[in-house]
Amino acid sequence: MNLAGRKLLDKAFTILGMLSSGFLVIAIIILLTPIFMKGIGAFVFRATIEYRKMELDLFERGDREELEKEIKQAESARSPLFEKLKNFKEGISNFPPAEKKRLSESFHDFEMCLRELLGPFPGESVPELPRNKYGATRWDQALIKLKSVLYKEEYDYTNPSKMGQKIMKPRSKEFAGTSLENLFPYLEQNMEKILQPKFVFYRQFLTDASKDAHFFGGIGPEVIGTIYLTLGAIVFAVPMGILTAIYLTEYSRQNWYTSILRTLISTLSGVPSVVFGLFGLAFFINSIHVSQSKSVIAGSLTLALLILPTIVRSSEEAILAVPKTYREAALSLGASPWKMIVSVLLPAALPGILTGIIISMGRAAGETAPIIFTAAVSLGEAPKLLDIFSQPTPALSWNIYNLATEHQKVDQIRHVQYGMVFSLIMIVLSLNCLAIMLRSRFVKKLKG
Amino acid sequence: MVNKKKAFQISRDTSATNKNSQLSARKFSVFYGKNEAVKSVTMDITKGAVTAIIGPSGCGKSTFLRAINRMNDLIPLVSVTGELSIEGTNIYSKNIDVIALRQRVGMVFQKPNPFPKSIFDNVAYGPRLQGIRERKAVLDIVEKSLVRAALWDEVKDRLTENALGLSGGQQQRLCVARALAVDPPILLMDEPTSALDPRSSGRIEDLIDELREKITIIIVTHNMQQAARVSDFTSFFYEGNLIEYSSTRRIFTMPSDKRTEDYITGRFG
Numbered sequence: 001m002n003l004a005g006r007k008l009l010d011k012a013f014t015i016l017g018m019l020s021s022g023f024l025v026i027a028i029i030i031l032l033t034p035i036f037m038k039g040i041g042a043f044v045f046r047a048t049i050e051y052r053k054m055e056l057d058l059f060e061r062g063d064r065e066e067l068e069k070e071i072k073q074a075e076s077a078r079s080p081l082f083e084k085l086k087n088f089k090e091g092i093s094n095f096p097p098a099e100k101k102r103l104s105e106s107f108h109d110f111e112m113c114l115r116e117l118l119g120p121f122p123g124e125s126v127p128e129l130p131r132n133k134y135g136a137t138r139w140d141q142a143l144i145k146l147k148s149v150l151y152k153e154e155y156d157y158t159n160p161s162k163m164g165q166k167i168m169k170p171r172s173k174e175f176a177g178t179s180l181e182n183l184f185p186y187l188e189q190n191m192e193k194i195l196q197p198k199f200v201f202y203r204q205f206l207t208d209a210s211k212d213a214h215f216f217g218g219i220g221p222e223v224i225g226t227i228y229l230t231l232g233a234i235v236f237a238v239p240m241g242i243l244t245a246i247y248l249t250e251y252s253r254q255n256w257y258t259s260i261l262r263t264l265i266s267t268l269s270g271v272p273s274v275v276f277g278l279f280g281l282a283f284f285i286n287s288i289h290v291s292q293s294k295s296v297i298a299g300s301l302t303l304a305l306l307i308l309p310t311i312v313r314s315s316e317e318a319i320l321a322v323p324k325t326y327r328e329a330a331l332s333l334g335a336s337p338w339k340m341i342v343s344v345l346l347p348a349a350l351p352g353i354l355t356g357i358i359i360s361m362g363r364a365a366g367e368t369a370p371i372i373f374t375a376a377v378s379l380g381e382a383p384k385l386l387d388i389f390s391q392p393t394p395a396l397s398w399n400i401y402n403l404a405t406e407h408q409k410v411d412q413i414r415h416v417q418y419g420m421v422f423s424l425i426m427i428v429l430s431l432n433c434l435a436i437m438l439r440s441r442f443v444k445k446l447k448g
Numbered sequence: 449m450v451n452k453k454k455a456f457q458i459s460r461d462t463s464a465t466n467k468n469s470q471l472s473a474r475k476f477s478v479f480y481g482k483n484e485a486v487k488s489v490t491m492d493i494t495k496g497a498v499t500a501i502i503g504p505s506g507c508g509k510s511t512f513l514r515a516i517n518r519m520n521d522l523i524p525l526v527s528v529t530g531e532l533s534i535e536g537t538n539i540y541s542k543n544i545d546v547i548a549l550r551q552r553v554g555m556v557f558q559k560p561n562p563f564p565k566s567i568f569d570n571v572a573y574g575p576r577l578q579g580i581r582e583r584k585a586v587l588d589i590v591e592k593s594l595v596r597a598a599l600w601d602e603v604k605d606r607l608t609e610n611a612l613g614l615s616g617g618q619q620q621r622l623c624v625a626r627a628l629a630v631d632p633p634i635l636l637m638d639e640p641t642s643a644l645d646p647r648s649s650g651r652i653e654d655l656i657d658e659l660r661e662k663i664t665i666i667i668v669t670h671n672m673q674q675a676a677r678v679s680d681f682t683s684f685f686y687e688g689n690l691i692e693y694s695s696t697r698r699i700f701t702m703p704s705d706k707r708t709e710d711y712i713t714g715r716f717g
Contacts (some may be wrong), residue, residue, distance in 0.1 A: 121567060325561035329623070332517060333574040333630060334551030343573070344563055445610070446564040 028192040032425070039422020042415045043205050046139035048195035049074050050119055054134045058211050059204075070196055077193035082122060085111075093177065106174045110149070117145040118194065130212040131409075137216065139197040141412065146191060150184055173325035205419055209381060214403065214416045222372045223423060224382035225296070226365050229375060232300025232308055232388070233364040238357055240304070241311030245353075246341055248312070249319045269309035274307045274369035281373035296388035297374020299395075306370055307360035314356025318349035350440035358435035362428040368397040396424040455586065466707070469665050470495035471516065476530035478520065485511045487688040488530065491679075498656060498665045500679035500696065502672065504711065508688040509668045512635050517553035518546050534634070537591065549579065551611050554627035555636045560619035560645045562611035567603050570611045570622055574630035589629050597625035598655055617648025624655060637657070637667040641674065653678050672712060676700050684708045 001009075016026075049070055055061045104131045119135035120127060127133055136142035147180055151172050155164035172184040187194070208218030244265075280302030284290045290298050322345055330340040346353070368376075376398035383391030400420045403410055410417065469492035478486040486508040495501050501509040511520065513634065520526045531538050539549055564599070571590040580586055584653050594600040599621045603614070604646070611622055620640060627635060637656075641649035649671075656665060656678045669675050675682050676696060683693035684705070692699060692708045703709045 323561070324559060325559060326563060328519060328522070328555075328557060329561045329563065329626070330520065330573070332519060332550055332557075333557035333577060333626065334547050335573075335577050336547055339577060348564055446612070 028191045030422065035418065035421055035425060038415070038418035042419025042422065043203060044199065044201050045415070046197040047200040048135070048137055048139055048142055048197050050135040050195065051137035054159040055138055058063050058130065058216060059208065074194055074196055077190050078118065081183060081187065084179060088178060088180050110171055113145065113149045117142060117149055131215040136195065138415065139195070142191070142195055147211055150188065206423065213407065214378060214413050218421060219396070219416065220421055221380065221382040221394045222396045222399045224419065225395040226397070226427065228296050228382065228388060228393055229299050229303055229371060229395055230365045232296060232362050233303035234357065234361055236301055236304035237308045237311050237360065241308050242315050242353065244312045245315035245319055249316055250337065250341060265309045265312050273306060273367055276302055277370040280370060289391050294392035295376065295390055296374055296375055296383060298324070299371040302370045302374045303364045303367060306367060307364050310360045310363065311356050315349070315353045318352025319345060320351060348446060351439045351446070354442070355435045355439050358431050362431045365427055366397055366424060368401050371395055371398055378406065396420050400424065462483065463465050464521045468495060469493065471534050474531040476532045477528065480525045481525045485688055486515065489690045491664060491683060491690055493664065493692050495664050496661045497680040498660055498667065498678055499681045499683065500675035501668045501683050501685060502675050503685035508686040508698065509685045510638055512685065513638055513666060513668050517550050517555055519555065521546065535661050551630050553634045553636060554630060554632035556623050556627055556638065558639045560616055560623055562619050562622050564612055567611045567622060568607040568689065571629050572623055573626060577631065592674045593625040593629040596612050596628050597621045599625055615646050617651060620644060620648065620652060621655065632663065634664045634666070637665060639668055639670060642670060684711065
C-alpha cells in the first residue's frame with residue numbers, strides 16, 4: 001500500500017476510535033445525568049407545609065410554634081376554598097335531579113383529588129394511614145396533583161381503529177355556572193400561599209426509616225442492609241479467596257487438579273446470579289440451615305460465593321505479578337515459605353488484591369438476584385447486629401426492584417426510587433474511587 | 449520440632465592457620481528432570497577465602513551455587529545425587545532444616561532485589577526472622593551490616609525511605625548488607641555486578657575484598673578480570689563438569705587444561 005493510503009487508514013482508525021469512545025461517554029452522561037438530577041431531588045427539594053406537618057408528627061423534627069404560624073397563614077388562604085366547597089354542597093339540592101346526579105358524582109371525584117393535594121378537609125375525621133393524613137408534601141408532587149385537580153383525565157374511544165386518546169378535560173367546565181367555577185383560578189393562583197413551599201435539605205433521607213411503605217421518610221434500613229450484606233460477603237469471601245489464590249500460586253504444582261480447579265473457578269464467575277440465589281436458598285437455608293428462613297447471614301454467604309471467583313482471580317494475578325526475586329531474597333534469608341508469603345509476597349501484592357476486593361464489594365452491593373431468596377424483604381427495619389443470624393433485611397438493590405414492580409402508588413414516590421438508585425450508584429462509585437485511590441497510593445509506596 | 453532438625457554449627461575460627469575445607473562436594477550432580485546440569489562435581493572450598501566460579505553460559509555454575517543453599521528446591525523436578533557437605537554435614541540428607549541452612553549461607557543475586565520496604569526494614573528482615581525483636585538490638589545489627597556493606601554513610605539519614613529509591617549500585621550493596629545482617633559464615637554471590645555500572649561494580653569488589661578472611665565467599669561471575677581481581681581460588685565449569693580448580697593465579701597464568709585456556713583467553717564463551 002502506498003504512503004497516502006496508509007495514512008488515510010491510520011486516520012480512519014483514529015477517528016473511529018474517538019467516535020466510539022465519545023459515544024460511550026455520551027451514553028454514560030445520558031444514563032447518569034437524570035439519575036443524578038432526580039436522585040438529588042430526594043435530598044434537596046421544595047417542601048410544602050404538609051411536609052413540615054408530617055416531619056413534626058412522624059419524626060418530631062421542626063419548630064412547633066413556627067409551624068403553627070405557618071398553618072394559620074395557609075388556613076387563611078385555604079378558608080375561601082373550603083367556604084366555596086361548603087356552599088356548593090349545601091346548594092347542590094337546588095339543581096334538577098339529573099343535573100344533581102352528574103354534579104355530585106363530579107364533585108366527589110374532585111374532592112378526592114383535592115384531598116390528595118391538601119390533606120383531609122377541616123372537620124373530617126383523621127384517616128388511618130399516614131399517606132392519607134397529609135396533602136402533597138413535595139412541591140413537584142403538588143404541581144402534578146394540582147393538574148389532576150384542574151383537569152379530569154378522560155379517554156376518547158370514538159375511533160375504534162385507534163387506541164383510546166387521552167383528553168385532559170378542565171373541571172371548571174363540569175362545574176360551569178355553579179359557585180365552584182371560580183374556585184379553580186383561585187386555587188391555581190394561590191398555590192404558593194396554600195402550600196407554602198420552602199427549600200429543604202433532607203439529609204436524613206439516608207438514615208430515616210420509611211413510614212407507610214416509603215410514602216414518607218428515608219431509606220435508612222435499605223442502606224444499612226446493603227452495608228450488612230456487602231461487608232458480610234467480604235468477611236466470608238476475602239479470607240477464602242486469598243487463601244485459595246496463595247494455594248494456587250505458591251503451594252500447588254501445575255497439574256490436572258489445579259487446572260481443573262482454575263477452570264471451575266472461571267466457570268463459577270460465569271454462573272448467572274439468579275442461580276446463585278436459588279443455590280443459596282437450597283443449600284444455606286434448606287440444607288444446612290444457617291438460619292430458619294431468609295437472613296442476612298444466608299444472603300452474605302450467597303454473595304460471598306458470587307464474588308469469590310473475582311477475588312481469587314485478582315489475588316492470584318496480583319501475587320503472580322510480584323517479582324520472583326522477592327521470593328528468592330526472602331527465602332535466601334531463611335524465611336519459611338509461609339513467613340515469606342506473609343511478610344513479602346502479600347504486602348507487595350496488596351494493591352492488586354485490594355482492588356479486586358473493592359470492585360467485588362461494589363458488585364456485592366449492587367446484586368439483586370442472589371438476595372431475593374436468601375436475605376431481602378421489602379419493608380421493615382434493618383436487624384440489629386446480633387440478629388443478622390436470624391433476621392432478613394431490606395436492601396437497596398432489592399427495594400429498587402420491589403418499588404418498580406410491586407408498589408401500588410409508585411408514581412407518588414418516584415423521588416424515593418431515584419433516591420435509592422442514586423444512593424446505590426454513589427455507594428458503588430465511591431467504592432470504585434476508593435479502589436483507584438488506594439491502588440495509586442500503594443503503588444507509589446511500593447515504587448519508593 | 450527444631451531440636452529434631454540438625455542445627456548448623458559452623459565454626460567461625462578463620463585464623464590463617466586453619467584454612468581447611470569448609471564446603472566439600474563429592475560426586476555431586478544436579479538434575480533438571482533427566483537433564484544433568486551439574487555433573488559429578490568433586491571440590492573443596494576453603495574457609496575464609498574468595499572462590500570464583502567461571503564458565504560459559506549454561507555451564508551449570510549458577511546451578512551449583514544455588515545448590516549450596518538449596519535455592520534449587522524452588523524449581524520443580526530438580527533432584528541431586530552425591531554429597532554436598534558443609535563442615536561434614538551433608539546438606540541434602542533427609543533431616544536437614546533448610547531454613548536454618550539458608551540462615552547460615554547467605555546469598556546475593558544477579559539483579560539487586562531489595563524488598564519494597566524501607567531501607568531499615570530490608571536489613572532488619574533477616575534478624576527479625578530469627579526472632580530479634582528488641583528495637584535497640586535490631587538497630588545495632590542494621591547499622592553494623594550497613595557499615596560492613598559500605599552503605600551506612602549514604603543512607604544513615606534516610607533509613608525509613610523506600611529501598612527502591614536507591615540507585616542500582618546502592619541497592620546491590622543493600623542486598624549485601626541484608627545478607628550480612630544474619631551473619632552468615634558463607635556468602636554466595638550470583639553474578640552480583642552484572643547489572644551494575646563499572647563504578648558500582650568496583651565498590652562491590654572492594655566490599656568483597658573487605659569481607660575476605662571474615663567469611664567464605666563463593667562468587668559466580670562472567671567477568672574474567674573480576675575473578676582475577678577478587679578471588680583466591682578459581683574453578684572453571686564447562687558443560688556441567690568441573691574442568692579445573694586451583695588458585696586464581698595459577699588458573700590465569702598457566703591453566704593446565706586446554707579448554708580453560710581457551711575460555712580465559714576469549715576463544716569461546
